[in-house]
Amino acid sequence: MEDKTLYTITIFSENTVGVLNQIATIFTRRQLNIETLSVSPSAIKGIHKFTITSYADSDETMKKLVKQIDKRVDILKAYFNTNEDLVHQEIALYKIETAKLLATSQVEKLVRKHNAHILDVNEHSTVIQKTGHYKDTQALFDELAESIGVLQFIRSGRVAITKSKVERLSDMLAKREAKGENEQISRLVN
Structure with a gap:
C-alpha cells in the first residue's frame, strides 16, 4: 500500500x-x-x-x-x-486474562502510556478500551500481544467529521433549496 x-x-x-x-x-x-x-x-x-x-x-x-x-x-x-481534511478516530477493545495482567507490575503504566481505559474486570478477563488513530490502537495491541497476550480484539471502523463548519451535505441541501426557490420565483414572474 x-x-x-x-x-x-x-x-x-x-x-x-x-x-x-x-x-x-x-x-x-x-x-x-x-x-x-x-x-x-x-x-x-x-x-x-x-x-x-x-x-x-x-x-x-x-x-x-x-x-x-x-x-x-x-x-x-x-x-x-484525505486525512488532512478530517478529524477522525477509531475505538478498539482488547480482552486479556486478568491473572496475566495482574502478574505484571506495569498495568497502570501501560494504561496511562496509551491513554486507555479499563472497561470491565472479572476473575477471568479484563477489557481495555483505546480510542485514537489506527497506529495508536495498533501500538497498544502490539504491546499487549507481546507482553501479556490478547484473548480477543476488535477495532471499529473510522468515525470522521470534516474540519469545515457544517456537514458538506448541509451546504448542498441549502443550495438546492435556494435554487428551488429561485426557480419558483422565475416561474411566477414569467
Missing part, C-alpha cells in the same frame, strides 16, 4: 434497505477494497452517514468512484477526503 493513499469516503443517504449492498458492489466493480466501514445517523434528521476507508492510487480514482456512487437513486451525496 506504499504507493496508495488512504481515502475516507463519506456517503449520505436515507436509511433504506439495500444501500450498503449497492455501495459495496461499486467498490467491487472498481476493484477497491473497503478497509473500514461505519454507519450512523448524521446531524441531519432522517439522513444516515456511511464512513468508508479505502486505499487508491489517485484522486482521479476516487472522483470516479464517488461519481458512480452519486448516480445511485438512494444516495443523496458522496464525497471523498
